[in-house]
Amino acid sequence: MMEVKEKQFTADLEAAMQSVQTDQQERLFSYTEKINQAPLYRFLEKAGELTFPRTFWSSADEDFQMAGAGHAVELSVEASKNRYQQVEADWNALLKNAVISNPYHMSGTGVVAMGGFSFDPLKPRTKLWENFPSNHFSVPNYILTHTNGNYYLTINRLLLPREEYETVREELQTYRHTLLDSAVYQDNNHVLRVLSKREIAPEQWKETIKKATNVMKNTAIDKIVLAREVRLRFHQSANVPDILKRLVDTQSNSYVFAYEMGEDCFLGATPERLVKVKGEDVLSTCLAGTAPRGKTMEEDETIANHLFEDPKNREEHDYVVQMIRSTMEAYCTDVTVPDEPAVHQYKTLQHLYTPVRAKLQKNHHIFSIISGLHPTPALGGTPREDALAFIRDNELLDRGWYGAPIGWVDSNKHGEFAVALRSALIQQDEASLFAGCGIVEDSIPESEYEETKIKLMPMLSVLGVD
Template sequence: MLGMSVATTALRKVPSMEEQAELARRRARRLGRPVLVSVTAEVKVRDPLALFARGIGVTHNRLFWSVPSRGLAVAGLGAAWSFAASGPGRFAQAAEAWRDLIATAAIDADPALPFSGPMAAAGFTFDPLCPNDGGWDGYPDGLLLLPRLILATDGNRASLTVNGLVGPSTSSINLHLSAARRLRDLLGRAWRAPRIGEAVTLRDALPAGAWQAMVADAVADLRAGKLEKVVLAREVLAHTANPFDPAATLAALRRDYPETFIFAVARGGQTFLGASPERLVSLEGRTVLASSLAGSMKRGATPEEDAALGQALLASAKDRGEHAVVTRMLRAALEQVCTEVTAPDEPTLMRVRNVQHLYTPLTGQIIDQVGVLDLVERLHPTPALGGQPRETALAWIREREQLDRGWYGAPVGWIDARGQGEFAVAIRSALVGKYTARLFAGAGIVADSDPAREEQETVIKLRAMLGALGAGNV
């Protein structure tokens, strides 16, 4: 069983653990503060989602990240180290804190293994100046969370990383063997995702008709020339008589939306999770990838209807204009720090199970020593989630939207010891508690938007999370 193999692997790594810990102890004495030790070993492949699932009741901090179509999955338990940022400077604060931690760390990693070395989950608010309704406790303006245990796989190989802070007299043997025993206990038996319940009721967070009225107000301001575009979010509240199971929800999303970024950050009694089709940015080596995803259409019931709907989306002047705004902004931002920024001249279609989007990938080569969090700060929020002009649209949202977006529509992802990583835009998402969940969807509003059609677009986008929670449709 994997649990026994993990314990055996930990025993084999004891010499390395002690070597790294002794190095960290010397640094800790010199610096007068604890130093990070991170040791990675190869283990037999097992589903990281099982670790996430069995961490319920064991720790208040859990994470999951997966791109099923690429075979990538990683789960983390506990918090060896965490950092909370606040205010508009949250990205720079988080980047500096991570650099400071890694600068003195003692790391034993194998680049050939997936997610080897320390990897922190990262999440941020959409707008730290947005009104706070208190529902996002545990999800600060910016959060870096380095788990004690990380189990990762790329489909062919798997790694176990154990992280801990070492002081002048910390025993790494006890630290790592304790972690191995805990993982053995958690993964010692086969795991199967439970069935999703069906006893779920729904209601809009706003009174009937209020969201369409807000869209109409936005259209009036757009036609008056006060804005070029503004993206409005809608919130739906779900209630269940039986507790929600975040692991079962993630399993359903992974099964039904394999081409998306599946993510979850659990804090205390809540889990923010989703299946986002939209990459904000990734950095690997010198290569930067970003995605322009704006303009949406439902899927068809037959291949012929689906193709016709896709062609209608490609021909839509409203959606093409909305998409072009996002693509121009991303290109301009990347050209400030990249060479050879390239993108196709025309968008294509990205199809997921319930919706299709206009999609343009962008690629660049980084110029300077820029980390992934620096790129996140440059790009967020794109016009696909905020609007244009950016500051004018954000001010409109703060004043008129009537909800606390929290981490919805914001960057969520991971960063490694080299400052590289990948971030998705946290759409198709929900904040899930034991018996209640807050689901979010947005729509880009332009001068010729129709309020009823825009609300219907949010209905289509909500279906992914509603199905995964067992709620059916809006």
């Protein structure tokens, strides 16, 4: 740390600790500095060596990445009702008392809470997801942010009244030096070899599809989304930084995320943004309707045209667009929606895509919009509550955080959440992968099964399955 920055840091820390001791009340101290280029994956590797829980976010459409180490503050609400409102209230209370030194105000600097929610808080949690509560957010102790070609380090520390200034300062400086180790990250030492791949009850899953189609023929339910699980076992424990690097390198136009709790890490590369807020500007996107990529440009274009013109996919897409529009109108002004979707292409898949833009009303927050959007018809079905009830009672899988909102929010009134798709729960030398599809009245179980195989491909390939 340069001398000028060192003086600023020590002065800010000392002032913060004096206020804590004067008030005899704990307070979050947050300090952000601009630094030279630093390797994010090496940062995550060092955080793992220090046994810090790790978090990661890489944006789909801009030069923006965050790597987090540790939990300076944790926000978690076990109640199934009003969980979004309670997280928002806890977040606002944390910021109100925080001492923030951040002259940059860039996204992902200052106080940043990273985390997510479970798909359905009413679904009993199984052993698979025992480390992940209904919702959990953490303010990392150290955040390395890469945005617009620049690098920033934010240090967050909950200061307690009886702590000694010199002890805290030395602790923060020691960890800072260790985490910003400038050594080059070596990602060629962690190639995974898959010892076994097991599909969890695929035939029962197909039978559940038949049950869902029969229910839809006799009720007002139009669509039910059903997901399934594939379990892998590796020859050694999976290396989280390596998986994230491979996802970033291979899954362009996707949000790459990771959230570590205990010895488990939930990570993935999802194409689907739920909502982005920057000040009063709000953006949500509908990504519903799926087809594979072609092997040639001509085949690719033919498949894209068929997807665009297919009545089933267009109807499924429009369900989601109208739901997003109505949610935005409840919390925002100036809502704008294109007349028809475009086709967005990713490495192995292509989707119908519609952006929805708006202005956030002053009395609302990003968590307000999340509460209205989740789950979209693309993840739950329509009508929402009836489809959720069917999933809760009949789906074999405990989705945990799969298909749910995951993202971040900061003290600059910026934030972004994605839908946790194309994801895996890494548990040392094992992993559970998840994929689902929308079931309608005329769905064919075998065709839906094949669609989930396509959706599983990106994560399977990164984890060593051809």
